[in-house]
Amino acid sequence: xxxxxxxxxxxxxxxxxxxxxxxxxxxxxxxxxxxxxxxxxxxxxxxxxxxxxxxxxxxxxxxxxxxxxxxxxxxxxxxxxxxxxxxxxxxxxxxxxxxxxxxxxxxxxxxxxxxxxxxxxxxxxxxxxxxxxxxxxxxxxxxxxxxxxxxxxxxxxxxxxxxxxxxxxxxxxxxxxxxxxxxxxxxxxxxxxxxxxxxxxxxxxxxxxxxxxxxxxxxxxxxxxxxxxxxxxxxxxxxxxxxxxxxxxxxxxxxxxxxxxxxxxxxxxxxxxxxxxxxxxx
Numbered sequence: 001x002x003x004x005x006x007x008x009x010x011x012x013x014x015x016x017x018x019x020x021x022x023x024x025x026x027x028x029x030x031x032x033x034x035x036x037x038x039x040x041x042x043x044x045x046x047x048x049x050x051x052x053x054x055x056x057x058x059x060x061x062x063x064x065x066x067x068x069x070x071x072x073x074x075x076x077x078x079x080x081x082x083x084x085x086x087x088x089x090x091x092x093x094x095x096x097x098x099x100x101x102x103x104x105x106x107x108x109x110x111x112x113x114x115x116x117x118x119x120x121x122x123x124x125x126x127x128x129x130x131x132x133x134x135x136x137x138x139x140x141x142x143x144x145x146x147x148x149x150x151x152x153x154x155x156x157x158x159x160x161x162x163x164x165x166x167x168x169x170x171x172x173x174x175x176x177x178x179x180x181x182x183x184x185x186x187x188x189x190x191x192x193x194x195x196x197x198x199x200x201x202x203x204x205x206x207x208x209x210x211x212x213x214x215x216x217x218x219x220x221x222x223x224x225x226x227x228x229x230x231x232x233x234x235x236x237x238x239x240x241x242x243x244x245x246x247x248x249x250x251x252x253x254x255x256x257x258x259x260x261x262x263x264x265x266x267x268x269x270x271x272x273x274x275x276x277x278x279x280x281x282x
Contacts, residue, residue: 004029012040021136065092097238104117104147116155260272
């Protein structure tokens with residue numbers, strides 16, 4: 001059986017994990033790793049995450065049947081512009097970006113004839129970054145959202161086979177709907193965690209022992225605030241309208257909690273805490 005040649009552009013946490021997952025799958029995959037850092041390419045080859053590697057994106061994609069952009073969202077269009085002349089007709093391009101509407105709008109016009117784009121977003125990750133954090137089981141049983149910018153059945157089948165080889169569960173969504181959903185369940189929580197850390201840090205300026213008493217609850221609630229600031233800046237800036245709507249809703253909900261505490265309304269406070277507990281338990 002001929003092998004499907006996959007070029008993974010960006011060998012950080014997600015790109016490295018893709019390579020490691022494909023290397024342990026039973027499918028006929030030949031993985032070409034592309035990264036601007038030669039040392040990272042060498043690590044990926046040594047770990048068996050890729051079969052070959054290069055720092056030249058044009059060289060990396062020219063024989064690929066599937067090109068996977070595993071880089072921050074706002075770097076993807078420029079990488080596509082650089083790589084597009086070397087892509088072969090019939091190739092399929094996908095990505096792992098956390099926002100989809102902007103990419104689904106901007107990428108297809110950048111591609112040469114015969115090359116198709118299908119947006120992708122694995123609902124998996126970590127506050128860690130870099131190839132050293134890569135995990136072959138990162139995508140196991142995770143939902144992997146696909147946002148097709150085309151009705152090409154052959155291209156869709158190729159991406160579905162890729163997703164299933166990672167051990168993930170594909171879910172097809174319209175791009176704008178995806179962005180509204182992740183604004184609520186992914187992007188808002190990150191900003192809330194960051195705001196909580198910053199608020200407590202401000203309070204700690206007046207009491208040096210405050211952070212020393214931060215225990216498991218604080219650590220669990222704020223873990224994601226350790227994520228890469230540049231990565232999360234790009235995610236938020238490419239999903240501004242849905243995220244702003246969720247921030248407004250959160251501010252309204254927080255104001256209700258503040259009102260109950262300030263007024264000493266224990267019944268209202270209990271009702272809100274119970275509603276949260278019940279939803280979280282579901």
